[in-house]
Amino acid sequence: MTRTYQTGRPIWCAGCGHFGVHGAMQNALKQAGVELHDTLVLAGIGCSGTVQNNMGAYGYHAMHGRVLPTAIGASLANPELTIIAAGGDGDGYAIGGGHLMHALKRNPNLLYVVMNNGVYGLTKGQDSPAKEVPVAAPEESPLDAMMLGLSIQSTTFLARGITTLSDQLNELMLKGLNHAREGKGMAFIEVLSPCVTYHDTYPEWMNKVYDVDADPDYDNSDRGRAFLNVFTLVQQNRIPIGMIYHGEHASLQSAILPEVTPIHALDQQHHEQTTQHMEDVLSAYAV
Amino acid sequence: MNLQIHDISAMVDKSLLQGTVRDDLTMMVAGQGGDGSLTIIALVSKALLKRGYYIYRTSNIASRIKGGHAAAFLRASKETRSNLGDHIDILVAFDIEAVEKASKQLAANCVVIFDSSRGALPPGLVPDTALLIPVPFSRLAVRDLRRDLFKNSLGFGLMGRIIGLSDEETETCLRTHFKKLSSAQLEPNIKALHQGQAFADKAGVVGSHSILCMPHRETDAERIFISGNDAVAMGFMVAGGRFFAGYPITPATDVMNFLARRLPAVGGVVMQAEDELAAINMVIGASLTGVRAMTASSGPGIALMLESIGHCGSAEIPMVIIDCQRAGPSTGMPTKPEQSDINMLTRGGNGDYPHIVLAPGDPEECFYGGALAINLAQQAQCPVILALDAVCHDNFTVPRFDLSRISIDNGKRIDETDLEDMEEYRRYEITEDGISPWAVPGTKNAMNLVTGNERNEWGRVTTEPEMRVKMVDKRRRKIETVKGQLPKAVEWGDSSSPVGIIGVGILGGVISEAVVRMAKQGYHFHCHRPRTLWPVLQDTIDFVNTHERVYVVEQSEGAQLASLIKSEGARAENIVSILKYDGLQFSTAELVEIILEKERKL
Numbered sequence: 001m002t003r004t005y006q007t008g009r010p011i012w013c014a015g016c017g018h019f020g021v022h023g024a025m026q027n028a029l030k031q032a033g034v035e036l037h038d039t040l041v042l043a044g045i046g047c048s049g050t051v052q053n054n055m056g057a058y059g060y061h062a063m064h065g066r067v068l069p070t071a072i073g074a075s076l077a078n079p080e081l082t083i084i085a086a087g088g089d090g091d092g093y094a095i096g097g098g099h100l101m102h103a104l105k106r107n108p109n110l111l112y113v114v115m116n117n118g119v120y121g122l123t124k125g126q127d128s129p130a131k132e133v134p135v136a137a138p139e140e141s142p143l144d145a146m147m148l149g150l151s152i153q154s155t156t157f158l159a160r161g162i163t164t165l166s167d168q169l170n171e172l173m174l175k176g177l178n179h180a181r182e183g184k185g186m187a188f189i190e191v192l193s194p195c196v197t198y199h200d201t202y203p204e205w206m207n208k209v210y211d212v213d214a215d216p217d218y219d220n221s222d223r224g225r226a227f228l229n230v231f232t233l234v235q236q237n238r239i240p241i242g243m244i245y246h247g248e249h250a251s252l253q254s255a256i257l258p259e260v261t262p263i264h265a266l267d268q269q270h271h272e273q274t275t276q277h278m279e280d281v282l283s284a285y286a287v
Numbered sequence: 288m289n290l291q292i293h294d295i296s297a298m299v300d301k302s303l304l305q306g307t308v309r310d311d312l313t314m315m316v317a318g319q320g321g322d323g324s325l326t327i328i329a330l331v332s333k334a335l336l337k338r339g340y341y342i343y344r345t346s347n348i349a350s351r352i353k354g355g356h357a358a359a360f361l362r363a364s365k366e367t368r369s370n371l372g373d374h375i376d377i378l379v380a381f382d383i384e385a386v387e388k389a390s391k392q393l394a395a396n397c398v399v400i401f402d403s404s405r406g407a408l409p410p411g412l413v414p415d416t417a418l419l420i421p422v423p424f425s426r427l428a429v430r431d432l433r434r435d436l437f438k439n440s441l442g443f444g445l446m447g448r449i450i451g452l453s454d455e456e457t458e459t460c461l462r463t464h465f466k467k468l469s470s471a472q473l474e475p476n477i478k479a480l481h482q483g484q485a486f487a488d489k490a491g492v493v494g495s496h497s498i499l500c501m502p503h504r505e506t507d508a509e510r511i512f513i514s515g516n517d518a519v520a521m522g523f524m525v526a527g528g529r530f531f532a533g534y535p536i537t538p539a540t541d542v543m544n545f546l547a548r549r550l551p552a553v554g555g556v557v558m559q560a561e562d563e564l565a566a567i568n569m570v571i572g573a574s575l576t577g578v579r580a581m582t583a584s585s586g587p588g589i590a591l592m593l594e595s596i597g598h599c600g601s602a603e604i605p606m607v608i609i610d611c612q613r614a615g616p617s618t619g620m621p622t623k624p625e626q627s628d629i630n631m632l633t634r635g636g637n638g639d640y641p642h643i644v645l646a647p648g649d650p651e652e653c654f655y656g657g658a659l660a661i662n663l664a665q666q667a668q669c670p671v672i673l674a675l676d677a678v679c680h681d682n683f684t685v686p687r688f689d690l691s692r693i694s695i696d697n698g699k700r701i702d703e704t705d706l707e708d709m710e711e712y713r714r715y716e717i718t719e720d721g722i723s724p725w726a727v728p729g730t731k732n733a734m735n736l737v738t739g740n741e742r743n744e745w746g747r748v749t750t751e752p753e754m755r756v757k758m759v760d761k762r763r764r765k766i767e768t769v770k771g772q773l774p775k776a777v778e779w780g781d782s783s784s785p786v787g788i789i790g791v792g793i794l795g796g797v798i799s800e801a802v803v804r805m806a807k808q809g810y811h812f813h814c815h816r817p818r819t820l821w822p823v824l825q826d827t828i829d830f831v832n833t834h835e836r837v838y839v840v841e842q843s844e845g846a847q848l849a850s851l852i853k854s855e856g857a858r859a860e861n862i863v864s865i866l867k868y869d870g871l872q873f874s875t876a877e878l879v880e881i882i883l884e885k886e887r888k889l
Contacts, residue, residue, distance in 0.1 A: 002732040003711040005745035040575070040728045053736060053747065058728035060575055061738035061748075062568070063598055069532075069565035073572025073580070074728075076556045077530050081576065081728050102561040258551045262529035262578040263729075265554025266695070271527060274553045275690045278525050281549060282688060285511040287336040 008053040017193025020163030021115050022051050024191075025084065028173040029057070032181065034082045042071045044087030044096065046122045047195075048115040051086050062087075065095030068103040068112065072252070075110045078263040079253050082181055083110040089190075090120050093129040093143050100145070104152045107185035108252040111176045114145065114190045119199035131199070144234055145190050146244045150227045157187035158245040162209055163194070164202065165241070172243065185251040192239065205239060213242035220246045307396075309499050310340075310365045312450070313372035315389055316442070317358035318381025318402075320349065323439025326464075327379060328359035330443045332682070333460045334452050335363040336512055339504030341684040343368045344512075345677070345872070350537065350621045356384055363501060367684055369649060369796025373876035376499060377449065379442055381424065386412045393417060398449060398498055400442070418498065420445075422486060428479060437479035444483020451500040454484065509687040515678035516541035516583075518650035518688070519609055520549075522657025523581050525693045528607075529555040530573035530580035532566040534588060537621040538680045539611035542583035563588040567595040567608070574599075574606050575737065577700065577727035579661050583609035586628050587617060593636045596670045598739040600640025601762070603715065603723070605664035607657075608672045611679035614870050623870030624677035626792060627843035632672050633821040633851055639759065641766045642670045644821035645774060648795040649678060651685040652818065656774070658693045666698035667769045668722060669762075674820060676792040676842065677872060699724050703731050713744040717757055721764030766822055774818035776826050781811035787834035788814045788882070789827070791848060793872070794840055800875040801882065810886055812838075820848075823855040831857035838882055844868040 012018045029039060039057035043049040045064035052059030062070045062085075071085035092100055092114045103112065120126040127134040129143040149158040157179045161169035169191060176187030192209070194201045210233050212218040219225055220243045233240045260270070314331065316324040325346060332342045340363040349355025362371045374394035380386045380401040386408060393399070395416045401408055403421035413419060422445060424438040440461060447457040461480055465473050520542045523531070531550060533543040547557045556573075560566035566582050573580040584592065589610045599606050612628045614620035632644045643663060647656040653675065660671040701724045706712060714735035716723040723744075726733030736746030741758060743749045777795065780788070780802050790798045795816040802812045815830045815837075817823075831837050831852060839849040839862055846864040853859050865881055867873055 002706045002709050004732065004734045005713075005736055005747065008747060035731075037731045037734055038729055042572075050748075056734060058734050059736040059738075059746070061602075061736070061740060063571075063595055063739065066564060066568035066571075066595070069560065069568035070572035070575070072558070073530065073532065073569035073574075074576050075572070076558070076569075077573035077578035077580070078576035078729060098561060099565055102565065256551075256556060258554050258556070260554035262554060262556055262573065263576055265529050266527050266577075266579065268695075270554065271695055274527075275525060275693070277553055278521060278690055281521065282511065282690070285513045285517070286687065287506075287510045287512055287684065 007056045008050070010054055011050050012047060013197050015196040016047070017117060017163040017191070017195070018048055018051065018115055020166060020169065021113060021191050021193050022054055024166065024169045024173040025051070025086070025113065026055065027170050028177040031174050032177050034177070034181070038080070039082045039084065040074055041084045041086065042067050042074070043085070044091030046088040046091055046120070048086060048088040049091065065091055066099065067091065068096060068099040071110050071112070072103060072106065072108045075108050076253065076257065076262070079109065079257060079261050080263070082177070084113065084177070085110055086113045086115070088128070089114055089116040089118065089130040090128045093145060097129065101148065101152060103186060104149055104155050104188065106252040107154045107156055107249050109180045109183050109185060111180045111187045111189070113173075115193040116190050117193050117195040117199060118142075118201060119195050121195045121198055125198035146240065147227070147230055147234065149188055150223060150230060150245055153223070154249045155188070155245065156185040156247050156249050159188070159243050160190045160192070160239070160241045162192040162205060162241055164206060168211070168213065168242065183251055183253060185249060192241070208237065208239045209241045210238040211242050212240050212244065220244060223247065307499055309376070309501055311363070311372060312376045312499060312501060313360065313362045313374065314377040315358055315360050315375045316379040317356065317385035317388060320351070320354045320357040322357070322381040323442070324357050324359045324381065326439040327442045327446065328361050330460050330464055331446055331450070332361050332512065333464060334447070334456055335450070335501055336684065337456065338501060339506040340364060340501065341367045342512060342682070343370065343684070344682040345371065345680070348622050356388065358385065358388065365504060368800070369678070369681070369683060369793050370800070370872055370875060373874050377446070379446065381438070383408065400445060420490065427482060427486070437475055440476040440479035441483040444480040445487045448484055448487035449498050451502070457484070510684050511687045512682055512684050513650045514541065514680055514682045515647065515650045515653040515675050516611065516680060517545050518653035519657040519673060519675070520545040521688070522654040522693070523607065523661060524550065524553060524555070525690050526579070526658035526661040527695045528579045528581055528661055529553070530570065530578045531555070531582065532558040532560050532569035533582050533584065534560050534563045534566045536585045536588045538613060539583040539585045539588070539609060541680065542609055563591040564595070567592040570606050571595065571599060571604055574604050575728065579665065581607040581609065581661070583611065585611045585613045586615045586619065586631070589628060590631065593631065596642065596672070597636030597638055597640045599670045600642050601638065602737050602739045603668040603762070604737070605668050606670050607660045607664050608670060609675060610672060611675045614868070620870050624872060625842045625868065625870070626676050627845065627847060627868070628674060629820060629843070629847035629851060630845065632674050641667065641762045642672065642821065643667070643766070643769075643773065644672045644674055644819070646674045646791045646818055646820050647678060648792050648816060648818070649685060650683050651688065653678065654688045655692070659772070659774070662696040663769055663772065665700070666696055666722070667765045668698065668725060669765065674792070678793045681793070698722065701726050701733070706730070706732050714746045715742060715744045715758065717744060717761050719764075720768040721761045722768060770822065773824065775824060776815050776817045776830070778813070778815050778830070780814040781806070782813050784811040784813045785835040786812050786886075787830060787837040788812050788840060789817070789830070789837055789848070790840040791817055791820065794842070797873045797875055797878055798840060801878045804875065804879050805883060808883070810883060820851070823852055827852055828856045831861050834861060836863060837861050838863050838865055838885070840865045840873070840878065842867050842873075
């Protein structure tokens with residue numbers, strides 16, 4: 001067997017939430033029985049953007065903020081791959097914020113995991129878009145990505161976990177991975193993943209989380225009620241976790257992929273067919 | 288005093304209507320956007336192409352949906368051209384502004400047809416020797432057909448008479464052009480066409496006495512009439528391109544439109560992204576899986592993509608980027624041509640990274656260049672940029688593309704069978720030719736890491752000084768490896784002349800015509816049109832250094848091409864820059880005048 005790269009030792013500080021996210025991702029791949037060579041893990045820039053080095057799958061270190069468009073391109077070009085996109089809340093909600101809403105709108109078959117620590121760790125502690133009370137701009141409200149996701153009508157899988165509740169996180173991660181692999185669309189999981197060095201929120205967040213999975217009155221299939229419930233909880237200074245919304249909508253792939261997908265449309269036979277086809281197209285330009 | 292046809296009863300002087308046989312004719316149709324100027328030019332183009340002429344077609348439009356002044360032009364000639372003639376021989380003006388705009392370019396013996404619905408033409412706008420034909424287009428179209436919309440068909444009918452087209456030719460043309468219209472929509476257009484012909488007949492412009500006759504010509508090779516944008520998209524598809532992502536921008540959107548219509552039929556995907564950053568990163572994603580992928584944009588969009596282009600140069604990700612250059616900086620003049628992205632395309636981005644920039648000069652080169660770019664990107668595993676100028680939106684008559692010439696070269700792509708004999712797979716293996724074997728996701732036993740950070744051979748991030756130097760050097764070597772395949776410059780003219788002219792892209796055609804004219808006046812030049820901008824090829828440097836004086840003609844204020852070749856070793860003292868940045872194309876007469884003025888002063 002050909003040897004390939006050795007997985008890296010994580011660069012994260014001892015106690016960093018990202019260890020838990022990494023573990024949940026690996027666990028989900030294993031549980032779902034996905035081969036590592038059929039998996040492409042794309043990650044952004046920042047502490048979270050090193051997770052692909054530790055997985056043993058195909059890994060790509062994306063441009064800062066661009067992990068979602070890149071993942072979408074890959075998922076369309078070769079829909080047989082299992083695509084996991086990952087990044088921090090800076091990568092996903094600040095520099096890449098524009099791409100997030102368009103990805104949610106498109107509903108591509110991929111799993112997107114945001115490791116939210118409310119801070120820019122790698123550049124040493126600046127406010128991130130999800131910081132509860134930004135130091136530099138205390139009048140700004142934090143961005144709540146679950147509410148953003150709920151407001152877009154083509155989202156199909158919105159969930160939030162916290163690294164300290166690993167059973168729930170593992171379950172959400174596996175469900176999300178399967179959702180994407182089964183062609184149901186984009187699974188968006190935000191994981192509260194505290195930064196022990198610059199923004200240690202373990203005790204604070206554990207006090208604030210509200211598990212909607214444990215609430216028998218919470219209906220994660222009703223977008224309108226979910227939105228109202230999440231909004232109310234946020235107003236009460238709580239952080240809803242669990243399966244926030246689970247619905248159905250056509251995926252990007254089901255809507256636009258041709259019968260023969262790009263990855264298979266390159267062989268010699270297709271080259272000849274294309275040439276034949278293009279002769280006809282060219283004839284329309286003939287004088 | 289101009290000869291005028293004041294109304295149908297007043298016949299024009301028959302002596303002026305003696306048919307003049309022409310083999311080179313420039314025509315302009317202009318009015319407010321929506322008047323149908325582009326349609327008339329398209330129809331006349333079709334008819335004259337059928338007659339065996341080479342057509343060059345361009346337009347001058349405002350950056351807005353409706354209205355604004357719109358002008359369409361064509362030049363019909365017996366050889367291929369890439370610019371308009373010096374003077375306008377026929378002008379169809381739907382308003383006075385059109386005549387004002389064309390005024391300075393009108394030929395002494397031109398024909399001016401203007402819409403007289405809103406009154407006569409103010410004096411002094413057209414040469415005294417011009418033939419004026421006032422036609423109440425709007426009034427006729429509204430009176431008889433109840434729609435202003437039909438004045439283009441009416442104008443085409445009249446025009447057919449002036450250049451001596453038969454009734455059959457004009458009607459066939461109109462029916463083919465409007466073949467998608469329902470008969471309820473088509474018939475009024477046919478009626479309008481007949482009305483235009485009847486108007487011409489009553490005015491005494493009879494077929495056999497056509498004013499500027501373009502007779503049938505024999506043609507040799509099979510020809511097509513196409514824009515650079517369509518040609519480059521076609522080259523992409525034939526060479527196996529299967530993924531395109533873009534964001535609408537003038538004048539590059541045609542590439543996306545072409546592919547959106549046709550790529551899915553061959554198993555491809557087109558994505559309209561939310562911005563240029565998303566577009567190029569979708570292309571990166573597709574490319575990572577081994578699919579041949581491309582994006583197209585214009586200056587402002589390319590500026591946004593620049594970080595990603597450098598990233599791909601470093602991360603060794605193949606991709607093709609089309610830059611349909613327009614007048615900058617920033618938004619600049621979206622609908623006007625320029626060649627002022629050369630600095631950005633050759634030297635832009637942060638850090639040093641390998642890439643290739645090609646500059647096709649006509650749609651034929653766009654097609655073969657587009658196909659070559661896709662293969663080169665795969666072979667060298669780096670970004671390849673095609674720098675188009677006005678060639679992107681202008682239509683040219685060129686020989687039909689030979690699709691059988693295009694083959695697919697996968698470079699060093701490897702699969703599971705190749706891996707069987709490999710003890711170890713390293714994505715960024717240091718090789719002599721600078722190119723590493725490439726296995727894509729889905730391949731067993733070849734898992735690897737791709738990153739824009741500096742890295743070791745396995746793709747693990749490193750800042751170790753020795754490895755850094757090895758990696759940078761490896762990436763540089765691959766350009767040397769493929770250099771032999773990069774298109775060399777085209778040279779023509781008098782090779783013994785000590786005076787040279789250099790121009791890229793669409794300017795090749797203008798320079799060609801100019802040197803023929805200057806030769807007649809006893810001035811001889813040796814011409815050189817580089818087709819690879821980056822890396823700068825030695826033949827261009829040698830050309831400058833072996834001539835006493837070289838005019839570098841370009842459409843930018845910053846003399847970007849001249850600076851580029853100087854920086855790569857061309858002697859600065861040999862170079863004389865000729866620059867144009869008013870948003871208009873060079874005319875041959877203008878270029879001849881500038882060069883001869885400089886030559887005479889010596």
